[in-house]
Amino acid sequence: MKVLTKKTDYAIRALLMLGAKKGAYVSAKAIASEQDMPYQFLRGVLQEMIRHHLIVSKEGVQGGFMLAKDPDEIGVRQLIEIFQGKVQVSECMFRRQICANRSRCVLRHEIMRIEQVVHHEFEQVTIGKLLRKLHAGANMMPSLRDGEKPDSLKLKEGVVLQ
């Protein structure tokens, strides 16, 4: 039972990178190489996030992606819903009028209780929170200071990889 698929995983980590360099456009290429993700696959993930207004993009040279909202407003739960669909007990159950049989109904009741717990937990984890943890630990992913102009949007080798 996989909690996070690749898409969700890549999405979260891409957002963390965008959050770390807020204000600047970061290209898919830069994210893919730094975070070791397949380039085209990541692009699909980024486009999906644009459709959901989590990020904005700029085309052309020096283009890329940027957060469209406060990192604290982007929750892991939302990302899971975007890339893996709503957390549900068992698809069919929701379409039924009334529980087909009693044992399924009792089971569903229990599982839905757990579902609520899971929802609640994932709701707590936001990109903002993760970013703060990231910075609290070490200066592995330094954000760019105002006025700083790197000749490339890539971070230096060795800065991120430990």
Added chain:
Amino acid sequence: MKVLTKKTDYAIRALLMLGAKKGAYVSAKAIASEQDMPYQFLRGVLQEMIRHHLIVSKEGVQGGFMLAKDPDEIGVRQLIEIFQGKVQVSECMFRRQICANRSRCVLRHEIMRIEQVVHHEFEQVTIGKLLRKLHAGANMMPSLRDGEKPDSLKLKEGVVLQ
């Protein structure tokens, strides 16, 4: 994101039926017809549970399946592990030596915390507990208005019941 696959769903409900008729052998045919499951598919599920010593079988006429252990000792978590594999954040992460990069590491830490919560919750739900609810007889559906449900766990908009 599906919490329970058909196999797990069928397994739980089959176990509930065996638990309800403890001491007697119940045939796959009887379970399948009563619980509305595909016969051959269910048989595969039952065989898997035999391999895991959750149930025992008797061949021939009047044969069937019976619980092999106390219903309170059979947890939904174990069933999920049998039919859907161990609950894990993202497969690759566990095979890696050390978190490849910091953002993945921070993310994993958070998700693993949630994983523990999920584990704990599923651990609580046993076949025995479900059986008792089954016999308690309260009709908790479709509005789920039974006294046990605390306010904090009330359904949020978007969680469709029927």
Added chain:
DNA sequence: ACAACTGATACTATATTGATATCAATTAAG
């Protein structure tokens, strides 16, 4: 003997997941 069973497999179909490839449009910089 035989019908009602399980054991053990082999097989098929469909959906999901993960990934790659292509081409047009946009843009900054030389």
Added chain:
DNA sequence: CTTAATTGATATCAATATAGTATCAGTTGT
């Protein structure tokens, strides 16, 4: 103005997981 770096939008593909079906051999109560 040209060109390279980039996103937008798709189309395609392979691998895996999920759901379900079929078959045949062996066991057992009547």
